[in-house]
Structure formats: C-alpha cells, structure tokens
Amino acid sequence: MGTAVGGGRAVPRYVQIADEIIQQIRAGVLKPGDLVPSESELVERYGVSGGTIRKAMVEVRASGLVDTRHGKGSMVKDRPPVRLRSSDRFRASHRRGGKAAYLAESALAESAQSGAMAKVSVLYIGPMEAPEGIADRLGVPAGTQVLARWRLYFRNGVPVETATSYLPWDVVKDIPQLFSEDPGPGGIYARLEDDGHTFAEFVETLTARPASKAEASELALSPGAPVVHLLRNAVTEAGRVVEVCDTLMAADQIVFEYRIPAAAD
Amino acid sequence: MGTAVGGGRAVPRYVQIADEIIQQIRAGVLKPGDLVPSESELVERYGVSGGTIRKAMVEVRASGLVDTRHGKGSMVKDRPPVRLRSSDRFRASHRRGGKAAYLAESALAESAQSGAMAKVSVLYIGPMEAPEGIADRLGVPAGTQVLARWRLYFRNGVPVETATSYLPWDVVKDIPQLFSEDPGPGGIYARLEDDGHTFAEFVETLTARPASKAEASELALSPGAPVVHLLRNAVTEAGRVVEVCDTLMAADQIVFEYRIPAAAD
C-alpha cells in the first residue's frame, strides 16, 4: 500500500502545493478564466497521491481565488471585484437622489463597472409570522404577522447575497409600493420617509462564520467558506424599529466600512 | 483495500456523522469540558474508515463548538462567551470615564464576568517603518518611521486578538505615555485628546476570511476558521489621521455592532 513517507515535514506537502498554485494565480501564470490543471494531472506533476492533491485544492478553494465545479474543474476567478459596503449608503441624500441603499455601494476596483453587474431577484413578498429574533428586534410578540421581503442579489451572474426585510404590518399596510417588487426611487426607506417616518439611526450587527451546507449551496460557495451575517434595525425618531433586515453574504471579496462620529457626549 | 461503498448517497456519510456529533453537543449529551470520543473510537462506533471520521471532525471543528489539540483530543468548548463590540465604545464619555476602548466592550452572555477575563500582553512598543497600506492611511510616505504599539489580547487565557496601532512620529514624540505599556486612564485616545487633538470620527473597515496557517497558530485557531480583519483610522477635526489600528481576531464568537446616525445631509 505504498511507502507512506509520513507527516514528518515541518510544513505539510499539501500546504506547499496549495501555496505554489496560489502563487501561480497571483503571479498571473494562471490567468482569470484558465482552468487549474486537473487533480489527476497534479498527481503526476507533483508525484503525490490523489488524497494529497485533494487536500491542497481544499486550501486553494479556501483562498477564494478559484471556482470549482464538479465534472468540470477549477477555474481561476475573474479579478475579484472588491466591493465596498459603506455606512454612507444610508445618507439621506442617497434616498432623495433616488438611489436604493444597495445601489449606493461603490467599487474599489479600478473598472468601476461593478455596479452595472448587480441584479436582484425577488423570491417572496408577503405576510409572514415573525421569527423569534426578528420579533424581538421589532418589539412585537413572536409569531406576529409582519411583511417579509425576501430578495436574492447577484453579482456577475452568481448569487452573492440573500436579504430579507421584515416590517410591522401596521407600518406597511397603507404603503402599497412596499408590496411590489420595485418599491420605487430611493427604495423602501424613501417610501417610509414619504409616509411620515423620520429615521434616527440604523443599527447593524455583524457576525462572520463558516457557511453551513445549505447556505453554501444557496450562495454557490465552496463549503466552509466564510459568510457574514448582518442584521440591521431601522430606528425612527419616535424610537420605533420599523424594519429589520436580515442579510447573509459571501465574505469573499467584500469590505465593510463604518464611519463612527466621535460625538462629544 | 475494502469494499469502496462509494459516494452514491444524497448526503455524504461524513456530513451525517458530523451533524450527529454537533447535535449531541447542542443537546448537551456532550457537555462543555467533555472530550469528544477519539477518532479511532468513532471509527468503531460508526463502522467507517479513519478518513471518513477525519473529514467529519473537520466539519465539527468548523462549527466552532469544539477545540482540538494534537495529542489530546477534541474538547467541547465552554458556553461561548459572545462578545459584543459596539461602536459606542468610542464615545468620548468612556474616555473621560477612564475606560480604554477595549474595556468598554460589554457581554451579551448572562454571566457578565467576561470583562474580568480580558488580559493584554504588549509584544512591542517602539519605532517601525510604516508598512505600505498603513502609510497610505496615515498620509505619509511608505517606510516613514512611525510609532507601533503591538498588543495581544487574551480571553479566558487564550489569545483571541492581535492589534497593532501605528501613530505618526511627530504626533507622539511629546507624549511619553504613548511609549509605555500602560498609557493611563482612557487609553491612547485620551492621551491624544490631552495633547490637544480633537477627534472627528473613526473609520473602521472590516473584512472576513479564513485564517492563514500562521494566523491560526498565532490565535490558537483551528486552521481555516474565519478571522475578521479590522482597520481603523482615527481622524481629528483637523482632518488628520493620527492613528491607524490594525486588528486581527477570531470571528468565532464576536458580534460587531455599529450605530449609523441617519444624518439629514
């Protein structure tokens, strides 16, 4: 059953191989769109067994530089479109300017076309019983009927983010646009402002963790890749939480930016 | 070489086994402090090969419920002390109250003792040539000499966070406390305010990604576990960045909270 060289090396062979492949991608030897050599070819090239190459490729996938599909192979991803998600996207001027929050993102990448690649798919808009944690945030009893708006966002054709907004029924019942796929210029926040609500602040909480199997398939991620879970409360001057947004996204190539005023309190 | 049952199942065996173990932990069958049965014992119990158990345990580790060490085994972690890291920690009142920012954290967990478990170890304080990205943020040429303050934070005895602050030399040269391990009540921000600087805002950028091998060992993480990389600019009213803080932490059980004022601009 083979010579069994053993694990005596300082740095394991599979890590060496993974680093070598990652370097080749970063150095441009393997360009975006190229296929990484197949595992069986790597087995020959490096003179190791399939299991070792397999482990190496797990590392390469974790680097986020490659997209692996089953019967096909591992393709080097396009120049990763680093997205900047800034707290500035909630500036009132953006809403008045007709931009929804998610369109107020900007791109760090030089080719600032990334905004054009954004697509939204609405999966569900309608009544729903508020889940536990959401109800807490909205200040309503668990199980209360709320309006849910469940969307899936695409970037370059691949799903990168699911977002569900929950709004108390009495808040939304007289705003018909909130029940339609396109809530109009400025997004749902602009409609809420039209209806007389004034926002005081938005409170976002973020956690990062490895994707579960279900999430990995929903977002077309390599299993175990990190995801960021974001929960946002939209709070009015009246102190009421009129929306909770529950967002899950691939941590992959996204940068969050928050500007914290050094308020003299 | 065995019967090679193959991968024909809808859900792979190693995922089933991993889920089963995770359920046992969540259900309390395996309590905090308990050792998960050894891999060889799991091989017998489930009647699968070592490689399959190995893959299952990788999944279990990724769930963050378990801490695996080499010659020892996998121990179920204590009730994860969920830490809340709020943007409120930069409130001026905290500085004037004598609290450094990192002590202004609060605990979500019921036993609010987690603050007492915090320890800091200073690894280096002194001059350093500013790294590329840091120099950019400070608005100085790369390679300029700056003051670096490199710390390692512990929680319950285990390292959970490394942080390095970079400050321009001309800013710090007349503030001796910034060269000492303990900068005094309110931390370095209070000392900068004492010296006449007034903060306008703090700008934090966050990214999440899998830990590199080096980072995993530095923070005592399971390899591949997600980490959060945080960079913060401290900006004065004069528009100057007087500090850049570079922080790396286990994404494990930390929650970031940001309050975004809905400024009417």
Add this chain to the structure above:
DNA sequence: TAGTGGTCTAGACCACCGG
C-alpha cells in the same frame, strides 16, 4: 509508553459535465 490527532498512500466506485 500508550493513545491521540496529522499526514500520506494506492487504490476503488460514484456523480457530474462536456462533446
């Protein structure tokens, strides 16, 4: 030293993808 996890091998069968 006994037991644990970590690495590696040389094979097998399967499911998915393209032509």
Add this chain to the structure above:
DNA sequence: CGGTGGTCTAGACCACTAA
C-alpha cells in the same frame, strides 16, 4: 463517452500529550 471532481477504504508512519 472520457475526463473531472467527490466520497470512501485500509492501511502506514509520524508528532504531540499525558501518565
């Protein structure tokens, strides 16, 4: 159909930890 990745096996040797 042939090639690709995904799962699994039954072993081997090694490094770490604790008694």
